[in-house]
Amino acid sequence: xxxxxxxxxxxxxxxxxxxxxxxxxxxxxxxxxxxxxxxxxxxxxxxxxxxxxxxxxxxxxxxxxxxxxxxxxxxxxxxxxxxxxxxxxxxxxxxxxxxxxxxxxxxxxxxxxxxxxxxxxxxxxxxxxxxxxxxxxxxxxxxxxxxxxxxxxxxxxxxxxxxxxxxxxxxxxxxxxxxxxxxxxxxxxxx
Amino acid sequence: xxxxxxxxxxxxxxxxxxxxxxxxxxxxxxxxxxxxxxxxxxxxxxxxxxxxxxxxxxxxxxxxxxxxxxxxxxxxxxxxxxxxxxxxxxxxxxxxxxxxxxxxxxxxxxxxxxxxxxxxxxxxxxxxxxxxxxxxxxxxxxxxxxxxxxxxxxxxxxxxxxxxxxxxxxxxxxxxxxxxxxxxxxxxxxxxxxxxxxxxxxxxxxxxxxxxxxxxxxxxxxxxxxxxxxxxxxxxxxxxxxxxxxxxxxxxxxxxxxxxxxxxxxxxxxxxxxxxxxxxxxxxxxxxxxxxxxxxxxxxxxxxxxxxxxxxxxxxxxxxxxxxxxxxxxxxxxxxxxxxxxxxxxxxxxxxxxxxxxxxxxxxxxxxxxxxxxxxxxxxx
Numbered sequence: 001x002x003x004x005x006x007x008x009x010x011x012x013x014x015x016x017x018x019x020x021x022x023x024x025x026x027x028x029x030x031x032x033x034x035x036x037x038x039x040x041x042x043x044x045x046x047x048x049x050x051x052x053x054x055x056x057x058x059x060x061x062x063x064x065x066x067x068x069x070x071x072x073x074x075x076x077x078x079x080x081x082x083x084x085x086x087x088x089x090x091x092x093x094x095x096x097x098x099x100x101x102x103x104x105x106x107x108x109x110x111x112x113x114x115x116x117x118x119x120x121x122x123x124x125x126x127x128x129x130x131x132x133x134x135x136x137x138x139x140x141x142x143x144x145x146x147x148x149x150x151x152x153x154x155x156x157x158x159x160x161x162x163x164x165x166x167x168x169x170x171x172x173x174x175x176x177x178x179x180x181x182x183x184x185x186x187x188x189x190x191x
Numbered sequence: 192x193x194x195x196x197x198x199x200x201x202x203x204x205x206x207x208x209x210x211x212x213x214x215x216x217x218x219x220x221x222x223x224x225x226x227x228x229x230x231x232x233x234x235x236x237x238x239x240x241x242x243x244x245x246x247x248x249x250x251x252x253x254x255x256x257x258x259x260x261x262x263x264x265x266x267x268x269x270x271x272x273x274x275x276x277x278x279x280x281x282x283x284x285x286x287x288x289x290x291x292x293x294x295x296x297x298x299x300x301x302x303x304x305x306x307x308x309x310x311x312x313x314x315x316x317x318x319x320x321x322x323x324x325x326x327x328x329x330x331x332x333x334x335x336x337x338x339x340x341x342x343x344x345x346x347x348x349x350x351x352x353x354x355x356x357x358x359x360x361x362x363x364x365x366x367x368x369x370x371x372x373x374x375x376x377x378x379x380x381x382x383x384x385x386x387x388x389x390x391x392x393x394x395x396x397x398x399x400x401x402x403x404x405x406x407x408x409x410x411x412x413x414x415x416x417x418x419x420x421x422x423x424x425x426x427x428x429x430x431x432x433x434x435x436x437x438x439x440x441x442x443x444x445x446x447x448x449x450x451x452x453x454x455x456x457x458x459x460x461x462x463x464x465x466x467x468x469x470x471x472x473x474x475x476x477x478x479x480x481x482x483x484x485x486x487x488x489x490x491x492x493x494x495x496x497x498x499x500x501x502x503x504x505x506x507x508x509x510x511x512x513x514x515x516x517x518x519x520x521x522x523x524x525x526x527x528x529x530x531x532x533x534x535x536x537x538x539x540x541x542x543x544x545x546x547x548x549x550x551x552x553x554x555x556x557x558x559x560x561x562x563x564x565x566x567x568x569x570x571x572x
Contacts, residue, residue, distance in 0.1 A: 030201060043311060
């Protein structure tokens with residue numbers, strides 16, 4: 001039986017969600033040798049405005065390249081949580097940036113409130129790398145892609161000279177995921 | 192992003208189109224960037240010069256298509272890429288290329304319209320504009336890929352058809368296919384055939400618009416010694432304008448015939464699970480991806496569904512749809528417009544079985560769950 005795993009990364013333009021989606025897809029498809037598609041939806045603005053990036057990962061051909069029943073949603077703004085949390089499948093995972101998503105209404109999903117941007121700002125030194133911190137969290141709490149594959153995909157995709165900063169951001173995300181598992185906020189992912 | 196053969200990459204439909212254009216031998220690009228097609232220009236602006244080609248950012252889309260027509264006359268494979276607003280501006284010169292029989296490829300990555308509409312959001316609203324956007328009776332070839340891999344293959348095919356039939360070919364991507372990133376193995380050069388336009392065998396008695404059995408006259412490259420007249424006016428075999436009714440009729444029927452008599456070569460469809468299907472979709476581009484997922488959902492609930500997927504949109508696959516009508520009890524035509532192709536399907540079916548439209552024009556893709564729901568409600572199951 002083949003699997004289909006759907007991820008939606010949502011927030012606003014300029015947060016690097018399209019890049020994060022592309023990295024996630026490359027990690028799965030090139031380094032983990034699965035199949036993956038990545039697509040995006042955004043407005044005409046260069047910055048600001050709702051932005052979402054979707055990644056479908058499967059071990060089979062991917063017929064429809066957009067999300068239908070979301071396994072994992074990342075919401076970096078209140079608006080994106082409000083709009084998309086209802087598209088998450090029962091038992092799915094919703095990660096919100098708790099600094100900005102003040103009203104994360106619980107639903108039929110596992111809700112994780114994590115200060116994603118704050119971690120990026122305070123521990124990595126740049127709020128800009130919140131997207132990579134988020135990838136670290138996703139790698140830690142789901143086993144949909146391997147840590148190693150993500151690390152290689154990040155290295156291949158981020159601008160030259162920022163590898164160290166991005167690796168650090170990725171590690172911060174992984175550490176946060178380990179803390180969530182240790183504190184039993186979320187269970188250790190199965191294979 | 193490398194361009195060596197057989198590497199596995201995650202690339203977008205737009206990037207695949209640009210890479211394939213280089214593989215097809217395109218060496219002249221003129222365009223004016225517009226979302227959601229800009230990645231094609233972006234990629235070619237850096238890569239095309241490395242292949243010894245010319246990339247020009249023109250002042251607008253009218254100039255862009257003018258430039259590629261001129262370049263093609265000198266014997267170079269040429270292309271432009273745009274979206275709805277730019278495609279509107281190109282219409283007059285598309286007619287010129289049809290009338291003067293100048294091969295070129297026009298890529299339109301469709302976004303929501305009319306006017307500037309929805310720059311970043313998907314649509315299939317230009318399929319009738321591709322057919323009838325330029326004035327006068329004419330045949331047109333338009334191809335609609337539904338994946339990144341197909342964007343690659345169909346770009347090569349667009350150049351081949353354009354060269355073989357001396358005609359402009361329109362490649363219609365929608366925003367989803369242009370922007371989706373998918374895993375693709377870059378094919379090696381020996382995996383596809385590249386065609387070149389017919390050229391005159393000798394310089395003796397050259398007639399630029401000679402009537403040949405294939406309907407396609409050999410084309411001399413400008414600047415290589417053979418001089419001839421090129422015009423958008425109705426012309427005779429010499430290329431000079433004519434008002435002779437016999438010559439006018441002869442020209443226009445030849446232009447029609449060179450496409451219609453080769454429609455079996457030009458029209459490609461994918462027959463997906465049609466053998467045992469009772470209901471089927473007629474779909475193209477991203478709507479075909481939605482349909483494919485919906486077929487899985489329908490079959491899971493016991494409904495035998497299939498799809499006739501239009502890979503060539505124009506000329507229209509009338510024969511193929513007629514062939515399956517009867518065996519297929521109900522057709523469904525999902526589109527990101529208000530039913531532009533559904534009307535063509537109804538015409539091909541000629542009332543033998545019902546045809547239902549499913550349309551979306553709000554900038555969102557067709558969600559397979561809602562299409563599934565629509566089919567079940569329509570069939571009362």
